[in-house]
Amino acid sequence: MARLSRLVLERLMRYYRFLTETAAKEAVETITSGEIAEALEIDPTQVRKDFAAVGLIGMGRVGFDVCEACRAIRVTLGFNRSYEAVLVGTGHLGGALLAYPNFVRYGMRIVAAFDNDKQKIGQTVAGQIVKPMRMLKPFIKRRKIRLAILTTPAHVSQMLADRLVAAGVKAIWNFTPTGLAVPPDVLVRNEHISIGLAEIAYHLKDQAAC
Amino acid sequence: MARLSRLVLERLMRYYRFLTETAAKEAVETITSGEIAEALEIDPTQVRKDFAAVGLIGMGRVGFDVCEACRAIRVTLGFNRSYEAVLVGTGHLGGALLAYPNFVRYGMRIVAAFDNDKQKIGQTVAGQIVKPMRMLKPFIKRRKIRLAILTTPAHVSQMLADRLVAAGVKAIWNFTPTGLAVPPDVLVRNEHISIGLAEIAYHLKDQAAC
DNA sequence: TAGATTGTTAATCGATTAACAATC
DNA sequence: TAGATTGTTAATCGATTAACAATC
Incomplete structure (x- = not known):
């Protein structure tokens, strides 16, 4: 399948959220590109093109099966495979992300938080015990972590990015x-x-x- | 001046951050479109076009005056005029935004925080005493607030948007x-x-x- | 002057929208 | 069948990049 552009990926995410909510709430089984388009303020042709890009085939005069559409997007984006992440920097924003409950929907789980502030190390932030930076690399290697979330002050971000990459992070x-x-x-x-x-x-x- | 697209606005923001940092750090007086382009991974022609759009005139063989460029972008985007904002929803993300110190650079000051959680009302979050929702409209009207930051649960956001608009908010x-x-x-x-x-x-x- | 950089027009590229035959 | 909706091609639109004369 052709590589999808960022714009397409973001629209797929919007469809996905809309479809999962709609499916949960209204128990509708099918939906037309026009209905999705209206709700999301996107051109209906665009919706059909994006759906075609993830291999969805609609039904003439009926539209698309909601469950099938959810599944196709989930598989295309990779939400069905779960992946672990580390969070680096437990400031206000880091804490907010740690506490955010909905990431699992998209396959992501934050499994550790790191900081280099002695005051914070050992403390619990949103259920995670903050670990010292020196444990960053061994942890990533051992758990084969591929995603890191960076919420540190700007002046250390490149240095940390280098360390993350060296440890094996891919995103x-x-x-x-x-x-x-x-x-x-x-x-x-x-x-x-x-x-x-x-x-x-x-x-x-x-x-x-x- | 022609209305600027969102893409242009976002690039202008990136130039602005880069130029203010560069000016502070290295005390350079002029900079070429090529140097900016390289640092920000943007095409140099794009940089010159964007600069032309904000009325900047470069100097052949020399480039652009850094201070003048900063000023032109600041005036175009409106960072020189300060504007007050209210924050609605003092969860983790709301707290993170309240604590963020750099918004003033862009003219924005959060002057009040609102929540409808009885536990939170009256408490101090990042220096702001959390106010009850019933004070939202009078506060906005009295202070002529034009910007609201919405960090509430999804299911109340449209209702709050309606109230904010009714109170006179413009963004x-x-x-x-x-x-x-x-x-x-x-x-x-x-x-x-x-x-x-x-x-x-x-x-x-x-x-x-x- | 020589040469680097600007300013601007033209060409390219990609994304969006329109049109419409095919389908159920 | 009739009619609404899809799937796809063509047209449009806007943004990006290339080219190059003008400038300092």
């Missing part, structure tokens, strides 16, 4: 505002929270001018 | 996974955190296949 979910240099086989997904303020400030500026 | 920074219906003059910026897991799970699945 970094980067919540620090720093771009990370990594080998080509390692995925970095950046979630720079305050970037949204560009759009917000720009909009509010315009509003004020009215 | 909602939405950290809940629900799409919000609002009037056309109100901006909703969605930051659905777990959407990134689509890309991550997909990448890890591929890796595993190797």
Whole structure:
């Protein structure tokens, strides 16, 4: 199957959430591309194209089987295979992510949290005992961890990324505002929270001018 | 000036962060589009186009004045005008946002936090005394607040969005996974955190296949 | 001047949307 | 069958990249 672009992946995630919620709530068995499109404000043709990309075949005049669609997306994105993650940096955001209960839906489980603050090591944060940084590499190696979540201050993020990669991590979910240099086989997904303020400030500026 | 697309706004934010850091750290006075492009992994032509869009004029053979570039972006995005925000929902993520110190750089100040949990009301979270929901509308009206940050459970987000809009809010920074219906003059910026897991799970699945 | 960099037009690329025959 | 919906090709749109004359 052709490699899916990031835009397609994100739409698939939106379909998935919508379909699982709809299925749970309304017990509908089929759904049309038009209905999905309307709910998610996406073009119906787009929905059909994306569904075709994950191998879904619709039924003329009826639409798509909801369960089948969920399953196809789940398998394509890999939510059915579970994978373990370590969290590095137990500040406010790190704590929020540790406490977030819904990641398992997407196959992800945070199995350890690391920090280098002596005050925090040994403490429990959202059910995880915070481990010292020196245990980072051995832990990743032993458990064959492939995903790390980075929520540290910006100035240590590249150094930590290097250590994570050296330990064998294949993807970094980067919540620090720093771009990370990594080998080509390692995925970095950046979630720079305050970037949204560009759009917000720009909009509010315009509003004020009215 | 033509309305800037979201993509341009986000790049402008990245330039801004890079330029302010560079200016602080290295005391360089000028920078070329090529240098910015290399650091941020963007095409140099793109950088020049974006700079042209905010009215910046470069100097042949020299590049752009760093301070002037910062100022132009700051003024275009509206970071120079400060605006107040309320935060609704003081869970883990809400607390993390309240504690985040860097929003002022972009003109934003969180001036109040609201929750409807009796346990939390009156408590202090990151320096803010949590207020009850019934004070939401009067507070927004009195202070003429135009931005609300929404970090509540998904099932109450549309109801709260309606209340926020009715109170006069012009932008909602939405950290809940629900799409919000609002009037056309109100901006909703969605930051659905777990959407990134689509890309991550997909990448890890591929890796595993190797 | 020589040469590096800008500013801008043209070409390319990819994503989105429109159109419509095929299907159930 | 009639009609709604799919699947797919073609057209459009917008964003990115290439090319290169103008500039300092």
